Amino acid sequence: MRLFLALTFGFLLGIGPVLAQPSLQDRIDAAAPGDTIIVDGGVHTGPFAIETPLVLMGQNRPHLQGQDSTHVVTITASDVTIQGVRITDSGKQLGQDHAGIMVKGHRATIRDNHLADVLHGIYVKGKDRAVITENRIEGPPTIPRRLTPEEARSYSDCSVSPEGGTCEVPLASPQRGNGIHLWNSVHSTITHNTVHHTRDGTYFSHSDHTYAAHNRIHDVRYGLHFMYSDDNAFEHNTFVDNASGSALMYSDGIDVRHNVFRNNRSQRGYGLLLQTMTNGRFVDNRLVQNGTGIYLENSTRNVFRKNVVAANYRGLRMTGSSMENRFGRNLIRGNLHTAAVAGMSETNEWEIDNVGNYWGPRGLLDLNSDGISEVPYRTVDLLGGRREEFAYVDLLAGSPGLTLLEEALRRVSSLDIPSIVDERPLVRPPVRLSGAAESTRAVGLAFVLAVGLIVLWRYSVIQHR
Incomplete structure (x- = not known):
C-alpha cells in the first residue's frame, strides 16, 4: 500500500518514472x-x-x-x-x-x-x-557501394584501403x-x-x-514519360534541363497544352518525342533550346497547333512510319536545322483549316493581305538518311555552304530531295516568340556568320599566297 501511494504521489509530482509515449505507428x-x-x-x-x-x-x-x-x-x-x-x-x-x-x-x-x-x-x-x-x-544523391581501390579513384572524395572499402558514390540515373x-x-x-x-x-x-x-x-532523364496510357491531359507544366523533355509511347488520345520544354540537350534531347502515338493534340506548347524540338516515329493522326518550335538544334524530325499528322499555325523558326525528314510520308499535312505555319519572313508574298503567302514554303533536308550512316555529318548543319545550297534548292521543287512543302505559310508569327528564344536565335546566327567570315578569310589568304 505504501509503495502504491509513493508511486502515485511521484507521478503527480513529476519525479517518478516517465510513461513511454506511444509511437507514431x-x-x-x-x-x-x-x-x-x-x-x-x-x-x-x-x-x-x-x-x-x-x-x-x-x-x-x-x-x-x-x-x-x-x-x-x-x-x-x-x-x-x-x-x-x-x-x-x-x-x-x-x-x-x-x-x-x-x-x-x-x-x-x-x-x-x-x-x-x-x-x-x-x-x-x-x-x-x-x-x-x-x-x-x-x-x-548518393548510395554506399563497396569499391576496389581502382574504382575509388574515379571519385574525387572517395578513398579506400588497399583491400577495398565502402564509399558514398553518386547513384546513376538508371538505378x-x-x-x-x-x-x-x-x-x-x-x-x-x-x-x-x-x-x-x-x-x-x-x-x-x-x-x-x-x-x-x-x-x-525524361521529364514526362508514359506508356500504354490513354486519354491523359498535361497542361502548364515545365520540363527543363533534363536529358529529354518527354518520351510518349504506345498511347492514344492525349492532350498536351501550354507546356514548356526547354534546354533538354543530351544526345537524345527531345522536347516532344512521340513513339507509336495516335490521335494526340499538341497545342500552344513552347519547345525551345532542345536537341530536337519534335520527333515523330510510327505516330499517326496527331494534331499540332500554335506551338513554338524555336532555337533548337533541330526543329523537327519525322520518319516515314509517321502518317496523317497535321500541323497548322505553328511557329517553326530559328532552329539551326529546320527539319530532318528523310523518308517522311506524304500523308502528313502542313495546314489546318487552310492555314499553314510560320517558318520565317523569307520568300513570302501576300498579295491579298489575308496573312497567308501565295508562295509556298519549302524546306529541304540535304543530309537525309546519311545521318544514320555517318553520325558526324550532322555537324555540317547550319554551315554557310550548306545553308546557301539549301536556300537555292528550296526554289527547285522538281529535284528528288526530302522536303516539307507548306502550301499556305503564314506571313506573320501566329504566337509570340519569347525573348530567350529570340536571343538564342541571334546568338546562333552570329555564330554561323562568324564561321562564314573565318572561312572566307582563310580562303582569301590561301588565294594570295
Whole structure:
C-alpha cells in the first residue's frame, strides 16, 4: 500500500518514472476510421503502415525517417491523406519498387510533403483517383557501394584501403526511381509538384484519364514519360534541363497544352518525342533550346497547333512510319536545322483549316493581305538518311555552304530531295516568340556568320599566297 501511494504521489509530482509515449505507428494503429492524427515536428522512425482511412497531418514539418530497407510509408486503406511531412531514407531496391510513399489504396491524397533520399518518390500501384499535389520530390544523391581501390579513384572524395572499402558514390540515373510513378491507375490528379534528380520526373504505365498540371520537372532523364496510357491531359507544366523533355509511347488520345520544354540537350534531347502515338493534340506548347524540338516515329493522326518550335538544334524530325499528322499555325523558326525528314510520308499535312505555319519572313508574298503567302514554303533536308550512316555529318548543319545550297534548292521543287512543302505559310508569327528564344536565335546566327567570315578569310589568304 505504501509503495502504491509513493508511486502515485511521484507521478503527480513529476519525479517518478516517465510513461513511454506511444509511437507514431501506435497512434496510427489506434486510430478510428476518419480520424485526424496531428504530428508536431520531431523525428519519427519508420517504416509506417496505414491500414485505416485517416488524415495524417504534419505541423512544423515532422520527419518520417525510413531505415533504407523498404517503403517509408505504405498506404493500404482507401481515403487516406498525408500532408505536411518530410519523408526520407526509403530502401533502394528497384526490384522491390521501394518508395517514399507506396499507395495501395483508392482515393489517396498526398499534399505538401517533402520527399528526399528516396528511390521512387510517390508510387501509386493499381489504385484509382489519387491526388498528388504541392509536393517536392528529390532523388537519392548518393548510395554506399563497396569499391576496389581502382574504382575509388574515379571519385574525387572517395578513398579506400588497399583491400577495398565502402564509399558514398553518386547513384546513376538508371538505378534511381521515378519522382511520381503511376501503374494501372485511372482518374488521378497530379498538380503543382516539383521533381528533380530522380530517374524520370513523372512516369505513367497503363494509367488512363490522368490530369497533370503546373508541375516543374528538372535534372531527370525524361521529364514526362508514359506508356500504354490513354486519354491523359498535361497542361502548364515545365520540363527543363533534363536529358529529354518527354518520351510518349504506345498511347492514344492525349492532350498536351501550354507546356514548356526547354534546354533538354543530351544526345537524345527531345522536347516532344512521340513513339507509336495516335490521335494526340499538341497545342500552344513552347519547345525551345532542345536537341530536337519534335520527333515523330510510327505516330499517326496527331494534331499540332500554335506551338513554338524555336532555337533548337533541330526543329523537327519525322520518319516515314509517321502518317496523317497535321500541323497548322505553328511557329517553326530559328532552329539551326529546320527539319530532318528523310523518308517522311506524304500523308502528313502542313495546314489546318487552310492555314499553314510560320517558318520565317523569307520568300513570302501576300498579295491579298489575308496573312497567308501565295508562295509556298519549302524546306529541304540535304543530309537525309546519311545521318544514320555517318553520325558526324550532322555537324555540317547550319554551315554557310550548306545553308546557301539549301536556300537555292528550296526554289527547285522538281529535284528528288526530302522536303516539307507548306502550301499556305503564314506571313506573320501566329504566337509570340519569347525573348530567350529570340536571343538564342541571334546568338546562333552570329555564330554561323562568324564561321562564314573565318572561312572566307582563310580562303582569301590561301588565294594570295
